[in-house]
Amino acid sequence: MQDIEALIADLVAANHILSAEHVVDAFGHISVRDPRDPKRFFLSRARAPELIEAGDIMEFNLQGEPIDGRGRQPYLERFIHGAIYEARPEIQSVVHNHSHNVIPFGVTGEKLYPIMHSCAGIGHEVPIWDIADKFGDTNMLVSNVAMGRDLAARLGTGATALMRGHGCVVAGRSIRHAVQIAVYLDLNAGLQMRAAALGKIKFLSKGEIDAVNGPGVGSERAWEYWCVRAGVPYRSAGTPGL
Template identity: 45%
Template sequence: MPDKLTDLIEELALANRILAHEGVLDAFGHVSLRHPADPGRYLLSRSRSPLLIEPDDILEYTLDSEPVRPPKVQLYAERVIHGCIYRARPDVMAVCHHHAPAVMPFAIAGKPIVPVFHLGAAGGANMPFWDQYAEFGDTNLLVVKPEEGRSLARALGQHPAILMNRHGATVVGGGLRELVSRSIFMCQNADYQLRALTLGTPEPLHAGEVKLASTLNALPNVVNRTWEYWSMRLEAAGAMPPRKSSAKAARRPVPKPSRVTPRERRKGRRR
């Protein structure tokens, strides 16, 4: 398990950077992963912009969104989003919260994002909205209190994504690669939907098409293919995360003992 956990932590750092490089995350927003060995915990970075996240930034949290070990670093204010969704949705293994420019017009206008092309089906049909003001009145719009996180999780229900009025969106996945794929294609779909509106009234996918296309989009060979593509683009930009320092140490070859000549050995004895 330690090796698997190390690999997953490295993937989580990579997921943050991919989503930042593809325009879903910017200075803000975050991605988490349910702990592979303990469903009552999750992994999330310390407070840092996603494009800069390294495996050593990843911390472990309980589902109350409290760090398992006392933190020496600043934590994300909105981490209750993650803990509350993992508690409400046992099927969810990864969560992304973002304020992507592609979805903001819909979150601001209160207009639904509907699947308008096959890959956009990953966002699901009938994407719900959550309005923090409607339940909590004046806030700074950050989801920081447990009751706010629980309310958001309730509104998400069994959907793969939710729009947050005047704030952004939260997306969930059955795995990290599925989540990354869904988050990126949801933004592409929103972009295409808005552009298509300038030409006419786009006809969304039919309910049966959404079901069939979203199943196809989640297949391992599909999400592995997109993951490889987005990783290659990140690597070409020179923005790949470093390996986890403990893993680097473990993988470092054991230095061979330096060869001591018979003469040096005799000199050593005299000392």
């Protein structure tokens, strides 16, 4: 039980960090898979991330059905999380957000690639999912299991995918990993737009991306820094890695 309480505390912290770093605003969310049961995940009730407390965290099955709802209103787009956990057994944490810098890439089809070493976690390239391709005119929200699974298929084996006219998803090996990629995905998008205005960009090569993402990459230092910036207690993961 102690481990679950610590995991929930990290999930609450992650919500506050993503808000402090302007990856989410009133909207957007992060979840974590239940280590006791891989067919379940934790996600807040529908609330702005900056305001989330431990009592807001609900548990869902991979179809997005609450395990213990207690009258709490879930996020409409919880299906994003369940579908990615269903498709990707190695993924432990999922972020969905509408950060402003990624939107221009999703609507133009201009591909995002890692532009600096700390952004290598976004992957070799970032696929774009267009909800209209399969579902026609919608309100753009991933509001059922079929939509979630279609998005998860576009994500494939990668860490990130853009959602046309909407935002993006990030899949990580841990809460810390997913937060780090989400922060640097937004940064990469902003830098790529600025660099593109100057001239032709030399992105990281495949080998450089693989080297950065190799063993020993650690986000504990970043996690401590982000906790302090967000004003939430820092809890060491106990290892220097992810």
